[in-house]
Amino acid sequence: MKVVVQRAKDATVSVEGSIVGSIDYGLMLLVGVTHSDTVEDVKYIADKIANLRIFEDEDEKMNLSLLDVKGQILSVSxxxxxxxxxxxxxxxxxxxxxxxxxxxxxxxxxxKLRSKGLTVSTGQFGAMMDVKFTNVGPVTLIVDSKD
Structure with a gap:
């Protein structure tokens, strides 16, 4: 499993001109799945993303996680x-x-992300989607369960 993680000020995903998912602040996730991905890959990636310390604290250091800042997720396949x-x-x-x-x-x-208390909006699986977001920082990371 491979996920591109981008810190976002806002994000929306639309299908045929209609917004199907949006967030105000948090993470924009582009989610890729390969043949051999299992429940263990899902657990690893979800835990890693929920707890990645990529949000700034009062000293402007990346010390806070999505859970700490009560951010949201927009997850797009x-x-x-x-x-x-x-x-x-x-x-x-x-x-x-x-x-x-x-x-x-x-x-x-x-x-799995929702079970951690996170608000997760999604795109529409398999659809042609338009994704718009504001990357803050910019901060962009790739999390891969196989690496």
């Missing part, structure tokens, strides 16, 4: 995170999970 660009000019998506498995893992991931 992103199969292209598993695009392999090493050969040729067109990415190969063979490492991306099939839709059935990816959806199951993605939904479990969002449930």
């Amino acid at each position: 992103q199969f292209t995170l598993y695009g392999d660009c090493r050969k040729g000019r067109r990415p190969n998506f063979m490492d991306a999970a099939k839709p059935e498995h990816a959806k199951e893992v993605y939904e479990l991931f969002n449930q």
Whole structure:
């Protein structure tokens, strides 16, 4: 499982011009799932993201987690995170999970985050989506359960 984590002032995701998910402050997550992802990958990634100390404290040091600042999450499924660009000019998506498995893992991931007391908004799995957000810092990290 691979997730791009971006600290956000605000974020929205729209499908066909209608907003389907939004947050005011917290993390924008682009979530990629591969074939071998399990419940253990979900638990690891959800715990890591909820507790990453990437928000600034009163001394302007990144010492606070999403849980500490009571931030929200906008989680968007992103199969292209598993695009392999090493050969040729067109990415190969063979490492991306099939839709059935990816959806199951993605939904479990969002449930796990919610079980930690976090507010989680989502995009629409499998849809063409427009994502808008303001990255604060900017702060962008990649969390991978396989690394």
